[in-house]
Structure formats: C-alpha cells, structure tokens
Amino acid sequence: MTEGSPQRRPRNRKQLIVAAAARQFERKGFHDTSVADIAAEVGITGPALYRHFRSKSDLLMAAIELEIDQIERIYTSDTELPALLGEAAKALLRPGRVNTLWERSSPFLESEARSRLAERHLAALMPLRAALLRARSDLTEADADALTWAVHAVMNTARAFERVKVDRERGRRLMVSAATAVAEIPRLLPVAQEPAPHTPVVGVLSFASRREAALAAAVHLFAERGFQAVGMDDIGAAAGISGPTLYHHFPGKSAILSHIILRCLEALNFDLAAALSSTDDPAEALELALASFVRINVAQGDALVALTTGIVHVQEEERAPIRRAQQDYVNEWAVLLAASRKDLSQADTEALVRAAQRVIDAMRHHLPVRKTEQRQPLRRLGHAVLGIEEKFDTADLLV
Template identity: 45%
Template sequence: MTEARPRTTRPRDRKQQIIAAASEQFRASGFHNVGISDIAEAVGISGPALYRHFRGKQELLYATLVDAIDKNTAAFQGDHGDLSGMLDAVAAPMLERRHAGVLWERELTHLPREQRRELRARYVATIEPLRAAIAASRPDLPPVGVELLLRAVIAVFATMSQHVGKVEPARVRRLMTDVAAAVCGFDGLAALVADTGAEGTRPVARGRLLPVSRREAVLTVATRLFAERGYEAVGMEDIATAAAGMAGPSLYHHFAGKSAILVAALTRCLEAMLFDLSAALEYAEEPGEALDAALGSFVRISLQHGDAMRALLHEIVNVPAEERQNVRRMQHDYVAEWTALVTGHRPELSAPEAELLVHAAHSLVNTLSRDGEIWTRAARRDEIVALGRVVLGLPSGGSPAV
C-alpha cells in the first residue's frame, strides 16, 4: 500500500512574498529584464502557481507600487507633534523599504496611463500630512516654496535610505532627519522664491536645434527619447525618424545598435561631469570651495542636460553587462571625488557618512531640476544650489552658481 504524501499548505503570506520578490527583481534588473519565471523561482514556486495570484508582470508591478505606498501611509498619519517628529516618523519606513523609490522613478512608466494617474494621486494623498507640517513650520513661504521643500525632503529620504552601505541604520536615520530638518529650516529660501508672478513662472521655450553631425544628432535625439519614453519603448526607427528623417539602416553607420547609443550617452554625460569637476579641483584652494564649485557645475548640467541625466539614473540596467562595469566605475569615481571633498570640508564625518550626503545632494538636484514648478522659474538655479549647500553643510553664501 502506497503511503499518502503529506499535504502541503500554501503560506498565508504567499502573495506578499511574491510582491517582495518582484520588487527586488524589478529593482535589480529592470522591469523588462525580469520574467515571471524569475520571480516565481525567487519565491520557490512555479510560474503557473504565481499566476494564481497575479495575471502578469504589469499587474505585479502595480501591486508592488501600491504596497510601497500603503506601507508608508501610517508613518504620515497621526499626531507627531511638530515637523521634527513627522520627519523622524517618516524616516523609519523609508529605511525599511528603501528600494521603493527606484521602482517609482524608473518603472512607473511601464503601467497604463490610468494606473499611473491613480498611483500618483494615491501618493500625493499619502504625503499630504508632510506638506501640511512643512507649511505650518514655514508660514513665510508661498505654496511654491513649500512644494519645493516637500520634494527636496522626499528626494533626500528616498536616496539616503537606498545607500545605507557601511553606516548603521540608526545613524542613517539620524542623518536623514537632520538633513531634512536643515533643508526645511533654510531661512534664505523665502527671498529666492518671493517672485512668483507670471513672468517668473512662464514655461521656458526649448527650440531643440539638432547638431549638423549625423552621429551627434542621433545621440541627441536618442537620449531625449530614452528619457521621455524609456529605453525599451524606443526603437531604432523612432530614433532615425526624429534625427532629421534619417533612414533606420543608416543609424548602423554610426552605432552598432541601440545599446551602443545608450552607452555613448551615459559615457558622455559622466565624462562631462568629471571634466567639470577637474576644473573645480584645479582652481579651488580648499575642499569646501571645490565642493561648492562642483555643486554649481552639477546643477548646471542637470538643468541643461536633464535628458542625459535621467537616462543615466534610470536606464543603466539596460546597458550590456560587459559595458556596465565601466559606466559604474565612472559613476563611482565621480561620487568618490565628491566624498573626499565633503570629508575634507567636514572632518567630523566618516567617508560612508559623507557619501550619503553626496547621494542626497545629487538626488535633490536631479529631482528639483526636472520638476515643472522649478523648471519654469527664473530663479530655479539659485534655489537648487542653495538647498544643495544645506545638504552638504556648505555656507549659504558661497560663490555664485556657474
């Protein structure tokens, strides 16, 4: 007589296990580079078993983003006493779910428009108590100033929580709240955002002339399309059509393929950043002066070349593995130079702590440079540089932004 096999019981949290695995897979490899089988294997189930919970990858991506928003909601609710209490309460769940920001920034575009709109509304409602707390603590600021500080704080929290590294989580949390409080308390902001009239908020016209060189035109157009639509949604024909009506096959005279265009765009962006940084090091007499010059350079590049910066941030997962290492090395070199300047200017910080502040400053600049409320303001450069100085611990009256 054959002995009956023991009946296995499906874990009650199976759906949550799938969401957690999907979140990590999407973060590490990008939505398009992950298959249902990869997620199922990470959970220890079969593909068909996963489909009992989710109908496909898009539904799973939507679920991971809803989960990330909902799990942070509690931290924004309740009576925290004041802005300081609110910031400390929000920092904790950000650290626990530190990769949610990557999914939001990079993968949201892969969902249908209605779902994107729904998620954004859900997110705005979730962070509304923080907006109210900032507004209550800064009655001197107009709404655009409060919005700027809100986005700055979220950028700082999301990035610092991602780069915990060698710093103890408790210390990271303290740094996060200290930096956010300093940003919210920056008393020079009111003067910078005082001019909110029609002339100051009118959109900046962008003519977008293309280079004469066909190769340069292809690189320029492709970088913009990658930033606007995402790498996977752009085809070689799209690039050729936008690049002064070129024929698709002619692109291959300049680049071996789409990934080669992406690599060229990322490499060029990093080389430009490193080139400007070398000038800051060459002419500065002490680390703080060089750091301030580097910040001004970074803000200028982010404002003027936001397409390339967004590609750098979000599309590196689509670079072939053998070339990704070189791009990552250049990124690391750039951050390492900033980190050395921060520790030179602020010797009380360890190198890992200084690196956290560097990532926070970069995220703040990238976030505020691309936001419409800031992009359309005549004073946006000075606002962003001033807040970057606060994050890095630089004097507020540094050299003019370049």
C-alpha cells in the same frame, strides 16, 4: 513534516509575490524583469503566479501600491515634524522596503491607473506637508509644496546609506539632519514675478552630424518612453536617418546608451577638473562642483536620467568602466566634503554626496519655476543635504 508530504501554500503568498515584484522592478527595471524572475524568487511557477495576477503590468501596479502604502504608514497625521522625520527614516532604512518605484516605473502604467495612483501618492504626502506648515508658519503655499517634495526626496535616499554600509542608526541621524536642514531653508523658491510673455517656439537647431543627431534623439526618447520601449528605428526616425545608417555608427541600442552615460560622466568630470584647478580651498571647490552639477542637470536632465537609471540596460561587459567613472566622480565630492566637514566618516561623506545628487535630480521635476530659475533652489537643496553653507560666488558657473 515527513518526507514527501505536501507543502502548504502560505496564506500570504500574494503579498510575497508583490514584495518580490517590487524588489525585481527596483533592481532591474520594469522591462528587464520577467514574470519568471518574480515567480522564481517566491519559489513558485509562472502559471501559479498568474493565478494571482493577470499580467506584469498588474504586478507593477501592486508593487507601486505597496510603496504608497508604506508612505501612508510613515507619514502619520498630527505628528510634529522632528518625530515624523525620525520615524520615517527608521522605517525607510529597514531592509525589504520599497524605494523610488513610483518615480522610476509609473510611466509604464496605463494612464488611468497612473492618474489614480498619482492622486494616492500625493495624498500620502499631505501629513508631511501639514507638519511642515505647523513648524514653518512663514511658508507660502508654493514653498510648502516644494519643500514637501524635497523633504520626501531626502527620505527616499535610504539606498545611498545602505550602499556604503553606514550603520543604520548613524544613517538615520544623517538622513534626519539632512531632511531637517531642507525643511528649514528660508525661501526655496524665487519671489513670484509676473509671468513672462509667451514667445512661440519656431524651431530648434539640430546637429549636422548624423551620429550626434542620433545620440541627441536617443537621449530624449529614452527619457520619455524608457529604454526598452525605444527601438533603433525610432531613434533613426527621430534623427532623420535610416535604420541601416544608424548601425554604421552604433552596433546596437545598448551601445548608444553606454555612450550617452559615459559622455555625461565625462562632462561632469570635465567641469569638476575646472573647479579643482581654480582654487586650493576644498570648500570652494565643492561649491563649484555643486554649481556645475546643477547647471548640467537643469540643461541636460534627460541625459542624467539615463546616467542614474539606465545602467541596468547596458551590456554587462560595458558596465565596469561606467561604474568606475561614477564612483570616481562621487569620491571626488566626498573628499572635498570630508575636508569641509570634519565630523563625517568616509562612508558618511559618500552617502551624503549620493543623497544630494539624488535629491537634485528628483527635484528638477517638482520646482514650479522656469528652467532658468531652477538653479538657485537646487543649489540650496544641495547645500542643505550636504550640511554646508553657501560662502562663495559661483555665478560664473550658472550662466
């Protein structure tokens, strides 16, 4: 091509835009991604992008559709479970694929689009459910549903293996092993019981401290609406205090989020310290750490949402201590897992710990039981992903 000759527009430009949008949304979140960011990654201008998509919301919908397309391709009909899991892991560990965009960003879609895509997403999982039922004739309908979501949650942890640079083939084997162990859980859900009589909720107690009330309100609002959709006035109103009063306690919304995340990590590490100081057996300490993580997740899952997804909204200078505390917590689990499973490398253990924690967090939303009954199924999922057996009584941590 001679210098100055016009460059031809690629025929797949629309697909390139959607792929770039998916990467940007996954990396930075919907609200913190601009159309200019997406256009720059593709190498075009904002006006050129708008020739293909009317808005950022349309781009998000297209990006989520891309993820659902991917699920439809990896879960194919009439494939037996071992082959299905092997091919799914291989596909999901390839660079450039979309991951967890539906789970994290679907709340930002309009209700009609969200409902339509939810139906497509569920339908895309049906071949996996069918393969589970062919492999497990003992499953109840409820267990088949829950295990379908759980196995898919394991498949969605590919980023954990990439993060620690596990060899792709090794990562595939570990993912398949974890997903298979989840699929083989004898009974994930508790035996069906008569529904408890409805007791009307007459109210809940709130913090007397204005500062603590604001933090509790922020946790709920961030989880319900997303960080960017919540303002300081919203937090103040939910906590029953004025905006100016709220600024006496926190300089801004990012500082509130940073405080929530650090407090969550401190709670996890506080319980972990109790587990480590109660035994000299690494396997038992890991059991206790798992029970603690499940208990906190069930009781304070909204805060953990902020922990797992909100750090992109924290000011750059506040991220370092959060990242360090997150890594320290994962490392402690990894050391305990390495002592319990001699077949794993350091990278393997960290990847599996991150995967187990991610699956527990995701499955909290897919267990058709009351919160008081979620802990045992979530612990079983943690055991399966980590590849360890339940040997110790941790009932005291499940109160």
